Amino acid sequence: MPAKRLPADAFEYYFGLGAGRSYRSVADHFEVSKSTVANLAAKEDWPRLVAEREQKAKSQAEVQAVESLEEMCTRHIKVLKLVQRKALEALRTMPITNAMDAVRALDMAVKQERLVRGEPTDRTAVGIEQVIKEEYERWLTTTE
Numbered sequence: 001m002p003a004k005r006l007p008a009d010a011f012e013y014y015f016g017l018g019a020g021r022s023y024r025s026v027a028d029h030f031e032v033s034k035s036t037v038a039n040l041a042a043k044e045d046w047p048r049l050v051a052e053r054e055q056k057a058k059s060q061a062e063v064q065a066v067e068s069l070e071e072m073c074t075r076h077i078k079v080l081k082l083v084q085r086k087a088l089e090a091l092r093t094m095p096i097t098n099a100m101d102a103v104r105a106l107d108m109a110v111k112q113e114r115l116v117r118g119e120p121t122d123r124t125a126v127g128i129e130q131v132i133k134e135e136y137e138r139w140l141t142t143t144e
Helices: 010-016 023-030 034-044 046-093 100-116 128-140
Strands: none
Touching: 010 023, 010 034, 010 046, 023 034, 034 046, 046 100
């Protein structure tokens, strides 16, 4: 009885198994010996092919993540600009005694826009003097 041959899509099946892939699984699926699978895998360099495909998939996922982040930031900036416009309109039309809600909305929108754009806000701004002082104290502290 002649030995069974692996079909041309054996690597595709192997790759499709994901993280739990094994030559034994491929052999069982195609009803061949594990050595038949191992020989073809060595000949076609399956480990290299898997590494290349996984690297390509990782690169594509990173590009999509960056694009999604950029789209999110753009959306947030549009919303924050709308809030700023509305707050400024309210400030123009309200008497000064009733304008605190508009002031708060404007303050929040400005701070959030700065944060989205990577600029310092009250929460993130740290003076260089404070950093130097903290580092100085940390290095001069003795531990015994």
